Amino acid sequence: MRNMTRLLAEVQRYWKVLVVICLLTLTSAGLGLPGPLIIRYLVDKLVARQPFNIAGVFFLLVGVAAASGIVGYALTMCVTYLGQRFKYDMRRKLYAHLQTLPLGYFEKSQTGKLMSTITNDVATLDQLISGGFVTLISDVVTLIFVLFIVFNMNWYLAVWGLCVFPLYFANYFFHIGKIKRTADEIREERDVMLGDLQEKLAGALVVKSYAKERFEVRQFVGQNRNLLDLNVGQGMLGTRLWTIAEFIGSGMGVAIIMFVGGKQVMAGHLTAGSLIAFVSFMTGYMYGPILRLIQINDQIARTNAALNRIFGMLDTEPNIKDAPxxxxxxxxxxxxxxxxxxxxxxxxxxxxxxxxxxxxxxxxxxxxxxxxxxxxxxxxxxxxxxxxxxxxxxxxxxxxxxxxxxxxxxxVGVVIQETILFNTTIRENIRYGRLEATDAEVEGAAEAANIHHVIAALPKGYETRIGEEGIKLSGGEKQRIAIARAILSDPRILxxxxxxxxLDSETETLIQGALDKLMEGRTSFCIxxxxxxxxxxxxxxxxxxxxxxxxxxxxxxxxxxxxxxxxxxxxxxxxxxxxxx
Amino acid sequence: MSNFGRLLGYLKPYRYRVLLAVFLMMLVTLSALPMPRVTQFMIDTVLPQKRYGSLWTVLWIILGLYAFRGIVSFALNYLIGWLGQRVVFDLRYQSYRHLNRLSLSYYDKRQTGKIMARVIDDINVIQYMITGGIVTLITDILTLLVVIPVIFTMSWQLGCIAIAVVPIYVVSYKLFLKRIRAISVELREKWDALIGGLQEKLAGITVVKAFVREEFETQHFMQTVQDNFTLGMVQAKLNRSLGLVATVIRAVGTGFIYWMGAKMVLGRAMQPGELLAFTGYIGYLYDPSVRLVDFNIQAQWAGAAMDRVFETLDTRPEIVDAPDAVSIGSIKGSVEFRNVTFGYDPENPVVHDLNLSVEPGEVIAIVGPSGAGKTTLVNLVARFYDVTSGSVLIDGHDVRQIRLETVRRQIGYVSQESLLFSVTLRENIAYGNHDATPDQIEQASRNADLHDVVKELPDGYDTKIGEDGVKLSVGQKQRLAIARATLTDPRILILDDATSALDSKTEANVQDALERVMKGRTNFVIxxxxxxxMGADRIVVMDGGRIVDVGPHSELVHRPGVYKNLYDEQFKSAQEEALAAYLG
The missing domain is CATH 3.40.50.300 (P-loop containing nucleotide triphosphate hydrolases)
Structure with missing residues (x-):
């Protein structure tokens, strides 16, 4: 629950949008109500064969629909805005925070999992906020309105209509425990599968070296087989829950209302139009919201794992912080x-x-x-x-x-053992050392690192892309680009x-010459x-x-x-x- | 569209289940039809005639109808859920198996994150398409087929009105569709860019930090997020606009029917309940039309996902067993390069017309400047790539004529980068030989001078490494990789700069052990x-993709050339010192 409070605090920032959303939701819920009432009027007039203002009914129906369409449009746009904005801000926050964390944090976390927090977990939160919260408001409002209306129309029938609810709840609680447990299992199994997949794809060289392709495929199939079984089981549980719910609501509920309401109509306590309106209120505006209301709890529980990961990341203190x-x-x-x-x-x-x-x-x-x-x-x-x-x-x-x-x-310029270059042109990779460097300076640095002639010999020269879809460089070439990058940054301490x-000795000697020049007048540390x-x-x-x-x-x-x-x-x-x- | 056809091909093995599903869909569709008639019966017959007894009939009919519908739709959903999961399973299995068949050149050029996205996300999108989209589509089409005759039989005048608004809807739909499609594609691309950038910069965080580019990267990342934000808003706007149009058109259609219908009822040409039933049916007419929009958006995503998945599946592995490839038994280990030319990109060969013959049991060292083609040469022995021309022979067989697995199992390859997995040390060492006994594992570990390090860990060989586990230094990782390679008892051992991160003392220890391990095997050492x-039987000196000299150290060192230069460079200072000491 502490997580939820924190999430709410995050959402609070958007209170203006939230207020607009609430107002629109209220309007939208309100605009849903005239429909059945218009039909009631229509049916009653028709059953009695009384002439009435047909054009009026037409314009009312179309008008209400158009209004509700427009409000719905505005509402969706606001909710989308809120969701997108929330994701934007949250991702910025997470990413900026990640940048402050020490290297040790990254060594201990798989890149895939960090990515998943920034992308998937944030999206899960968005679903709760723009899906869950907004529906929650709209459902509560609708429910209050509709309860008021139906009890006003005929309280006796309303009570009968509500009497199927205990069954509704029973069905829900009977299934939900199992569904949750399976969901947890699925998540765990999926995490394992994802982690392995990431590692084995990144380590394709090792898999191939040991001719372990078939072994890996078998492992993967085993994991997926488990997932398949779990998912099918989960699907069955969910379907059972919903099917029974539909039977209870639309089947039993409507049957009871028709039966009891029919008697009421015959006894003259209710008009035929009211009965029709009643059915449509009950099926369209009550069973759905009530089910969603019990579900929100669940959705929150599901979001909790995502919240834990997000806040866990945000709460990791950078070990290095600037003193006050x-x-x-x-x-x-x-x-x-x-x-x-x-x-x-x-x-x-x-x-x-x-x-x-x-x-x-x-x-x-x-x-x-x-x-x-x-x-x-x-x-x-x-x-x-x-x-x-x-x-x-x-x-x-x-x-x-x-x-x-x-x-x-x-x-302090650092050149490390593992060469990490990015998926862009050679020029941009070198320029990473000093973003404002001119092309001439970039080439000068490449020259100093004894890589210029290699780059110049490439068909596209400095514009050659490396990495994905790009050319393959040897370990020594990559290392020299990394050195050029460091040279360009012109550090005081190297x-x-x-x-x-x-590097082989010969190339090393050449670079060493460049490095010697670079080291002149600078403090340098080498391993x-x-x-x-x-x-x-x-x-x-x-x-x-x-x-x-x-x-x-x-x-x-x-x-x-x-x-x-x-x-x-x-x-x-x-x-x-x-x-x- | 052919992709959809291909996707349907994945359902083929389950065609009877698919047929059953379609049959169940028909039942579900039909089960929805009587309900408006029940309402009609209530309004027109039961209520006006005060037939108390019929109320029971209505009660049982409704209960029966929904019970039937419930059972059928349960069976249908279960079946469809199973089919969806099953296709996911099949697709994942195929993709992964295929990925494992693809040669290293495929991985050289792609980010792991993007490959992952195909196996996971894209296939998920396809699953939703099957379980959600296609089922709804079929049910909707069935419903339309059934409902249109029904409404026209009830009243052809009202039927005409109901149908009349549909063209307007179709036109507006067409107008929007193009833009919705374009935006979906763009959104997907931007999202890919976001994921790709994220992956790269997180994996390369060391560089980001070294150059203090944190803020720059954050801004850069936020720009891609911003793009996604903007496009997401545009997409929502388009979708909702179309939704709005649909709502209004539908309301107008329904309104007109009430208008005309009411006139007919008042003119006694129709019963009130009949009109209600009719409006009930036109819901079945309009709902599917509106849903078609959703389906189309979904289909866009799924289409893009299918493109990528099938593209992966269609990528031809460059290294495949020839149809007549033979399994090779235990090899002796002679290796011959015969006029070998190779380029990662055939236009730019990195190895030129190279000839070299290696006897079983020889230790071959390969030296030369970076970019000389040393790693490429050993990669060709392990057949990570196929030669562009010429041939590589092992025991006299062209490697392309031998079943890949049978030869690779007999090659131990330790690469420049030590790739380890997030499992225990034991499992990492035993990766190449799962049947190894603890003694063998320990011996392999001793061979790589790793045992003493492992012994000091609280959990010993059961220590987990990687995430949530211990952190190994680069030198320790290299030693683990060596242990892993020796455990498979390969006939050919390849060490590609496998000891570069070891300090001299550790290297000397590893070297002693390796000398023992190398006995009786063919060895390539870079x-x-x-x-x-220097202890190698022969040293191959490479430069610019060619062999410039071959011979034992004692010969090469006395010949002017690349090797002598390398040697002098590295030993100059040592010799000066030694000479100084010698001369006193």
């Missing part, structure tokens, strides 16, 4: 200090344990260590994807937590996380397993299980004969052996 | 770190 007094970081020199830095992803499991580092502006720092030693974490802390849990990191003497995230990240691992690429670093930091074990220049570390020297010798063992004696 | 491949 955070100032924008002015153009930095790039002196970086790690002062007794501690960090843990999970409480109680520190992955960085008291690291101290002093990097002067313009220096190149290389992190070396086994996977899991905390190298990438060190870099993530610098670009503030996470905040330190102890100690502090400063740039030019300013604690990172005291500056705005945006001003910081704009000056972070290369295994940026060149997918690379190939020691040859990092020997020239001003400061090599050897990490092990979150602790700095050694730090110094290549020569110092080699001379000290520690871990680095060991790693170095390991990698060059063969080279050394190959030396002429 | 690596940029030369230290990892």
């Amino acid at each position: 007094g955070a100032e924008a970081l002015a153009k930095i020199q790039g002196a970086v200090r790690y002062e007794d830095v501690w960090f843990e992803y999970e409480p109680g499991q520190p992955v960085i344990k008291g690291v101290n580092l002093d990097v002067k502006a313009g220096q190149m720092v290389a992190f070396v260590g086994q996977s899991g030693s905390g190298k990438t974490t060190m870099i993530n802390l610098l670009s503030r994807h996470y905040d330190v849990t102890g100690g502090a990191i400063t740039i030019d003497g300013k604690d990172l937590r005291g500056v705005t995230v945006e001003s910081l990240r704009r000056q 972070v290369l996380d295994e940026a060149t691992s997918a 690379a397993h190939r020691l040859s690429t990092i020997v020239k670093a001003d400061l090599i930091v050897v990490m092990e299980r979150g602790v700095v074990r050694e730090a110094g220049s290549h020569h110092d570390l080699l001379a000290s004969g520690g871990i680095y020297a060991g790693l170095y010798n390991q990698q060059f063992k063969v080279a050394l052996e190959a030396l002429p004696q | 690596a940029h770190r030369l230290s990892t491949i």
